[in-house]
Amino acid sequence: MNVQAHETLEPGEARCPGPSTRDLILRDGWNVPPELVTESYEFLGDEDIPYERYTSRALFAREMEKLWPKVWQWACREEHVPEVGDYHVYDVGNHSILVIRVAEDEIKAYYNSCLHRGTQLRPSDSTGSVTQLRCPFHGWTWNLDGSLREIPCRWDFPKVTDEAFSLPEVKVARWGGFVFINMDPDAMPLEEYLEVLPAHFANWPLDRRYTAVHVQKILPANWKAAQEAFAEAYHVLETHSQALYTASDANAQYDVFGERTSRFIHTVGIPSPHLTEPVSQEEILKRMRGGQGDMDIPLGGTARAVVADHLRQALGEAYKIDLSAWSPSELMDSIQYHLFPNTYMHSGITLPLIYRFRPNGMDTESAIFDILVLRPIPEGEAAPEPPEPVKLGVDDSYLTVRGLDPGLAQVYDQDTKNLGMQQRAFHNRGKRGETLGNYQEIRIRRMHKTLDTYLRA
Structure with missing residues (x-):
């Protein structure tokens, strides 16, 4: 939608002048899944978001009571618990959940707490394998299926019955x-909670991918502010200006599909609308290739198409999968879905990223940020064992992580710097709330409105 006179439009109708993301994707000339070019936007109001939502200990306590115990959230990948007895402990705030495979095709989860005096059965944030669940304090023991197995000095606990003391x-x-x-x-x-995700990701099945890299970093911001930094491309102009020649930003597409799912798409290989001078396809190609000039653009062709053709072949050979039907958009663009409350999923091959944001224990003003790099599982092969997460402190650079693309690492470092400055400024006097863009920051507003429905429940 081209806009010249914004003052004649209703709130939320304005768009960046020029071709839309949908136009750019269709311009590639490929058949793409209809879900990719679907547009879904609704104006949700324009009131400020109070800074108290990121600093208030009272609100944080309400989230621990009313939000986190009531929402679906991913605890691990299936490859973290591939064999019977394999377990993974997932912590969010003051909640600790023990996920364990109890049979070949059955996974259960228990509160990670002994029914004697409450001790954790397995350490926080741990992964391993057991034949039984034994409390490290007094030795109360349960079978993998949660049934009570053994209590030392059982004679001293006449009120304890096997039926009442299953986990x-x-x-x-x-x-x-x-x-x-x-x-x-x-x-x-869960199928209902996921809204459009199963239908959309039928085109890009995540169960046929494996975890190649796992980074876990402490971010200096409330878990909501931390994830909001990744919900829009509006910040690219200032924060990631190195990307302006190869990534459109102001004309990115934003979709809200329901109370719990949203999406943005911003294209790669197309310059930012903010650039005032024309950029040649040769210059775009050079920047996309990191300065390498080893490819030619055919007459009338584009750098985007040339790089997509190269990736289609190179990645197909590397991952031993057929990418011949994948469009340039599916190969290269940042196609990112949000699942409330704390997950972002990218559907592409060159940006195969999963994000998760959660409170760092009971600290209101820091968060744990998980990044998974999911690579395709080669045809006919099983998923390899997942790597141990690389754990980074607030001041540690992503550039130290082996296997993480250096360009992405630079972007993440830039985002982290912003977050610390933003969280500190939330406490300043003066204007006391965020003023959001009606379109480019709609996903942030949708998240807060859904959060409110849980807090009011």
Whole structure:
């Protein structure tokens, strides 16, 4: 939608002048899944978002009570618990959940707490394999299926019965190779909670990918502010200006599909609308190739198409999969979905990223940021064992992580610097809230509105 006179439009109708993301994707001349060029936007208001939402300990406590125990959230990948007895401990705030494979095709989850005096059965943030669940304090023991197995000095606990002292279970469901948990026994089925994701990701199945890199970093910001930094391309102009020649930003597409799912798409290989001088296709190609001039652009062709053709062949050979039907957009563009409350999923091959944001223990003003790089599993092969997460402190650079693209590492370092400055400024006097763009920051507003429905419940 081209816009010349914004003052004649209703709130939320304005768009960046020039071709839309949909126009750019269709211009490639490929058949693409209809879900990729679907547009879904709704104006959701323009009130400021109070800074208290990122600093208030009272609000944080309400989230621990009313949000995190009521939502579906992924705890691990299935490859983290491939064999019977394999477990993974997922912590969010003051909640600790033990996920364990109890049979070849059955995964259960329990509150990570002994029914004697409450000690954690397995350490926080741990992964391993066991034949039973034994408390390290007094030795109370449960079978993998949660049934009570042994109590030392059982004669001293006449009130304890096997039936009443099975480990309390947490709801578990699987999708896309992820293991999701929900502490609410009355929670809606995961398939319903996911809204459009199963239909859209049928084109890009995540269960046929494996974890190649896992980075876990402490961010100096509230978990909501931390994830909002990744919800829009509006910040590219100032924060990631090195990308302006190869990534459109102001004309990115933003979609809200329901209360819990949203998306943005911004194209790669197309210059930013902010650039005032024309950029040649040769210059775009040079920058996309990191300064290498080893490719030619045919007459009338584009750098985007040339790089896409190269990636289609090179990545297809590297991953031993057929990418011949993948369009330039599916190969290269940043196609990022959000699942409330804390997950971002990219569908592409060159940006195969999964993000998760959660509170760092009970600290209101820091967060744990997980990045998974998911590579395709070669045809006919099993997923390799997942790597141990590389753990970074606030001041550690992503450039130290082996296997993480240096360009992405630079981007993440730039984002982290912004977050610390933003979180500190939330406490300043003066204007007391965020003023959001109606279109480019709609995903942030949608997240807060959905959060409010849980906090009011």
